[in-house]
């Protein structure tokens with residue numbers, strides 16, 4: 001049997017595959033979301049015409065971009081970089097932190113973009129625009145906290161890739 005290369009660590013391969021599985025799952029959710037949003041007249045009308053209803057489109061956008069697109073890119077970069085530089089990844093622990101932080105941040109962003117859109121859109125027929133703003137604000141703030149987690153995850157990823165590529169002393 002041929003010997004495993006240092007970058008073919010079992011745990012590393014597992015996490016790289018998890019990025020791919022997550023990408024597939026988010027793509028199914030994101031594409032279905034788009035199909036329902038475009039196909040159901042009442043849904044389309046809600047997101048296009050109710051106050052803050054478009055935040056539900058932001059949820060669709062971000063599940064596709066941060067889920068389907070970014071997850072695929074992360075998996076590809078984790079696969080390619082160690083092979084290019086012929087070294088294992090700098091920190092396997094940071095790969096795991098990246099995976100969980102990104103997923104948690106992304107799910108939180110999508111949940112709270114949607115909540116803010118639903119709360120705003122439903123309230124807009126009952127109360128004044130100023131009251132709608134006040135109702136939506138805390139949900140958007142929470143979305144921002146989860147968004148910051150996504151940003152943190154990206155920085156962790158960038159650091160790990162940079163350290164992997166850096167020439168050892």
Ligand code: HEM
Pocket residue numbers: 030031032033034035036037038039044047048057060061064065068069
């Ligand atoms: C089967 C797949 C998809 C369907 C059916 C779909 C459907 C839709 C629909 C109906 C809207 C417009 C909602 C509205 O404002 O009335 C929309 C918006 C959007 N979608 Fe998708 N989508 C799909 C996949 C994707 C993917 C893969 C991405 C990105 C990678 C994406 C990115 C966006 C963006 C950025 C917008 C917002 C455009 C804007 O604000 O003007 N969508 N999508």
Ligand code: HEM
Pocket residue numbers: 057058061062065066069144146147148150151
């Ligand atoms: C740290 C992660 C991110 C946060 C917190 C974030 C936050 C936001 C917010 C708050 C908006 C709405 C702006 C508005 O309607 O006034 C927005 C729009 C948008 N973002 Fe992001 N974003 C993030 C990452 C990304 C990434 C990585 C992409 C692309 C790969 C992206 C693509 C877009 C697009 C295309 C729009 C406008 C179109 C739409 O949603 O309809 N975002 N983002």
